[in-house]
Amino acid sequence: MNPAKVLVVTVLAGTLSIGAALFGERWFAKQDIDLSGRGDDGRIATLPDLRLPDLSGQEIASNAWGGKVVVLNFWATWCPPCLREMPMLDELQRGVDAGELQVVGIAIDAREAVERFLAENQVEYQILLGDADTVALSRRLGNRTGGLPFTVVFDPLGRRVFSHTGEITADLVRARILPLLDQETG
Known part of the structure; x- marks a missing residue:
């Protein structure tokens, strides 16, 4: 040729x-x-199938939160910003119908430390115990630095709508979570 x-x-x-x-x-x-199961930015785009123990050792599955706005908050007892935002998350959970919202604290910490902390600082929302796989999951959910606290929010259809590394503020709650609940944003 x-x-x-x-x-x-x-x-x-x-x-x-x-x-x-x-x-x-x-x-x-x-x-x-979506052939990858991930969003455009490479992060997990839907509520993952979580199965983590609570403090009593009972395994809690994320499918129990179906149809609710879900706020996953990764935290630790040794993390000052984590501890500062907990009262606001507790108030959020108490202020909204339990059928509409589930705040879940995922402790990246030793069970004993979490038990001691919660004995002195009661919260109304669910606390689960994480591990190394849970830290890896937080990265796939958008926590690029692996920092704490890390919060990720899913709408009632299970779609990831917001994530934030660092302490969340009342302004972020008003702007990013309350509108999903049809609550006042003012």
């Missing part, structure tokens, strides 16, 4: 390949198919 024919065949094959790839990408986008 002469070099001109090789060049034409190569360009034609390349053009067809690129065209097929572009068509496929657009087709999948129109079908709203």
